Amino acid sequence: MENVRELFHTMTKRLGLLDRNCCAVGGIELSLVQSHILYEIDRMNEPSMQQVADAIAMDITTFSRQIQTLVKMNLVKKTPYPQDRRVYILSLTPEGKYVTAKIDAEVNEYLGEVFSHMSEFERETVLHSIRLLNECMAKSSVCCKPLF
Amino acid sequence: MENVRELFHTMTKRLGLLDRNCCAVGGIELSLVQSHILYEIDRMNEPSMQQVADAIAMDITTFSRQIQTLVKMNLVKKTPYPQDRRVYILSLTPEGKYVTAKIDAEVNEYLGEVFSHMSEFERETVLHSIRLLNECMAKSSVCCKPLF
């Protein structure tokens, strides 16, 4: 087996750059972290602060302040949770939904461009491989343990 | 095509965690950024500061200070370049080489563990896919443009 780490490093570096290029929508400029927070809130079902912070593997105190910023930017809403009054449920405001959808579309467009350099068969192979990789990482006891 | 972005997001998130778990060697604790800097210096051939900063897509001023820290930690050496006295050539000290090799071994071990959940054929398919993906990202005009 050749140098596997190098393959992964190159890939994640480039995907990271792609991500970084997708943090501006209209007049709004987001940090990478903020973009990821919106992404997770959008994906999860009525998540609490703690749940999202865990999903992102971010310290809850830093997360708390990031959320304060996003609420001020009118992208995220914090709703008290009646069943447990310690908890806040996070959701996207309409503007937050819009921004998140725009970013999602842009990332997908970029990815589509990358995939346009492949045949249909190659594309399917690559997607299948990533799916498989994700499953194996989920199985692995050694990495990514605390989450998922 | 299902949600491609989600696949990539999950993958990079997990690989990021794996990376973060590989920043401690013996008594030395590195930040992710420092680990990446060592990795690039190790890979490149007698690189200048600017070249490594570009490869990592990091602002040269931040990079300069990170290098100062790594020099103080005795992991990196800055050698004046006689042919152009504005330039410093970066290299790893013996200790830096040791740390970098250790981290490399640890990451590869983790990746090996992940791949152990696959058949030989699947493993080859996944590696081939990543290689292909890297090539297509390199071709793509839309992402990762400034580098490589």
Next chain:
DNA sequence: AATAAATACTTGCATGATGCAAATAAAAGG
């Protein structure tokens, strides 16, 4: 029921990362 322990979230504080503007120094071009 009363108290202790655990959980969710926030704030204080110190430290470190970031990046622009500006400085220095050296090379390259005219």
Next chain:
DNA sequence: CCTTTTATTTGCATCATGCAAGTATTTATT
């Protein structure tokens, strides 16, 4: 020469980070 470009460093302001500690609320224990 003199101007422009390039490589690196430093000043400065801002933001991110995470530990310790605090508040509020819920759950567990007696």
